[in-house]
Amino acid sequence: MLRTWARAHPHRTALVHGERRLSYAELESAADRVARRLAGLGIAAGDRVVLQLPNIPEFFAVFFGLQRLGAVPVLALPLHRRSEIVHLCRLSEAVAYVVPDVHQGFDHRELAAEVVKEAPCLRHVLVVGDPGTHTPLDGPGTGVSGVSPVHDDASEVALLLVSGGTTGLPKLIPRTHDDYAYNVRASAELCRFGPDTVYLAALPVAHNFALGCPGVLGALHAGGTAVLTDEPDPDAAFALIERERVTATALVPPTARVWATATGWAGADLSSLRLLQVGGARLLPEHAIQVRGAFGPVLQQVFGMAEGLLNYTEPDAPEDVVLHTQGRPLSPDDEIRIVDEDDRDVPPGAVGRLLTRGPYTLRGYYRAPEHNTTAFTADGHYRTGDLVRRTPTGHLVVEGRVKEQINRGGDKVAAAEVEQQLITHPAIADAAVVPVPDDLLGERTCAFVVPAPDAEAPGRKEAAAFLRERGLAPYKIPDRIEVLDALPVTAVGKTDKRALTSLANALTGIAG
Numbered sequence: 001m002l003r004t005w006a007r008a009h010p011h012r013t014a015l016v017h018g019e020r021r022l023s024y025a026e027l028e029s030a031a032d033r034v035a036r037r038l039a040g041l042g043i044a045a046g047d048r049v050v051l052q053l054p055n056i057p058e059f060f061a062v063f064f065g066l067q068r069l070g071a072v073p074v075l076a077l078p079l080h081r082r083s084e085i086v087h088l089c090r091l092s093e094a095v096a097y098v099v100p101d102v103h104q105g106f107d108h109r110e111l112a113a114e115v116v117k118e119a120p121c122l123r124h125v126l127v128v129g130d131p132g133t134h135t136p137l138d139g140p141g142t143g144v145s146g147v148s149p150v151h152d153d154a155s156e157v158a159l160l161l162v163s164g165g166t167t168g169l170p171k172l173i174p175r176t177h178d179d180y181a182y183n184v185r186a187s188a189e190l191c192r193f194g195p196d197t198v199y200l201a202a203l204p205v206a207h208n209f210a211l212g213c214p215g216v217l218g219a220l221h222a223g224g225t226a227v228l229t230d231e232p233d234p235d236a237a238f239a240l241i242e243r244e245r246v247t248a249t250a251l252v253p254p255t256a257r258v259w260a261t262a263t264g265w266a267g268a269d270l271s272s273l274r275l276l277q278v279g280g281a282r283l284l285p286e287h288a289i290q291v292r293g294a295f296g297p298v299l300q301q302v303f304g305m306a307e308g309l310l311n312y313t314e315p316d317a318p319e320d321v322v323l324h325t326q327g328r329p330l331s332p333d334d335e336i337r338i339v340d341e342d343d344r345d346v347p348p349g350a351v352g353r354l355l356t357r358g359p360y361t362l363r364g365y366y367r368a369p370e371h372n373t374t375a376f377t378a379d380g381h382y383r384t385g386d387l388v389r390r391t392p393t394g395h396l397v398v399e400g401r402v403k404e405q406i407n408r409g410g411d412k413v414a415a416a417e418v419e420q421q422l423i424t425h426p427a428i429a430d431a432a433v434v435p436v437p438d439d440l441l442g443e444r445t446c447a448f449v450v451p452a453p454d455a456e457a458p459g460r461k462e463a464a465a466f467l468r469e470r471g472l473a474p475y476k477i478p479d480r481i482e483v484l485d486a487l488p489v490t491a492v493g494k495t496d497k498r499a500l501t502s503l504a505n506a507l508t509g510i511a512g
């Protein structure tokens, strides 16, 4: 795809980052340089490479460079830390790990030094910027002949996305060339991206939303421009929108609300904006009204998942649909079932569990045969874990979820992962993590812990320090810790999360 774009319009601007501007031709030669560099280091078709870069042009040079080699990027999020990265490296048996030097005050070279000790499969740490004791990404490579394009099967895995997760450790989602290209093309078409599109990537481009829904790849596919930033706060973002005449962007609900309340005082010219996508977590109708009030009829709700299925409200959808639903499936071939706990279809309009199958939805997580037996139905429908209802127009409304995941303003936290980390603390015998409502983020995390015999359970600060030390991503660290003598159990002896959620709410009431 990149080759085609660069031939068609080499001099158009593909990427903007701060004062840097890369044309399509420059992006293409940057990707070629990375491909030759990696080939020179012995990285070849089929190899996995964990890519952890922020929203900078090098992300795309490496992403496309790997595609050119037939190697597979594993897209770690910028906030992932030792625990997640070691797991992703081991699970994918990655041969290389690509990092920035220092990003937002965090030294990724130090993290990488710890990671290599625990992930012996890694042969290279490649650094964008000052490499320290590691290898610079920029450096000599093989000649052009050392890189032979190897794509003859579009059904092969093109990239691995990290799932929000419901179990102990994050899962990897294999996305193939054909499914992801379709995902990008169809999204770009629905969102009316064209050569005049200027897409602002303010969410991490390692995440499916900003990468390919339609995201940066959609903007490039349409022959437009993508502006990259790591600063979604209104001051910085509004200035960029004005300067670059941004036409489209994607946000999570908390950021959309902050933007909506800032339009008055920031005084920037946002008239170029034609599409404001909001997704990743539920946008309450009152907040949708607020956002639409501030920006006009540019709001689009997006209910998507890295696993595949995307739902969009159409750009010409009636206001009622945009304010009150999370959109309709992108493809006519997306199959939707809404079922009860025994997988029986619920009556039309009733709330049930969303199952889906379709042209760009995964058929199985990567190297997870056991998990796949429960994550999919026998006939291959993916169990999204979301509770939805369908309106007569076919739009979906997200009503809740059955998966044990906390959606912290779009950042997904698997309860089990945090619980398993907490019980490694010597003073903690048992732990359960549940969501508590939060005005800004929608939800925050509350951990109930049971102290070990004769021990005093750690407070929030100590628990946070402990989990940071264990290498857990900062957004997974519980916002609250409550101590109990024992966890409540259901009739069948499982931890009663519902009771704990009510208890957490009751405690909030008391505290509030």
Ligand code: J2J
Pocket (backbone or CB within 6 Å): 163, 164, 208, 209, 210, 213, 278, 279, 280, 281, 282, 283, 301, 302, 303, 304, 305, 306, 307, 310, 326, 384, 386, 398, 401, 407, 410, 412
């Ligand atoms: C309620 N819950 C939502 C919404 C996602 C576009 C947009 C989002 C994602 C994403 C994405 C929601 N209302 N509008 O990949 O391309 C929750 C659901 C869903 C889970 C998926 C994209 N939009 N969600 O958020 O893989 O619970 O993808 O199953 O991170 O987020 O999370 P993730």
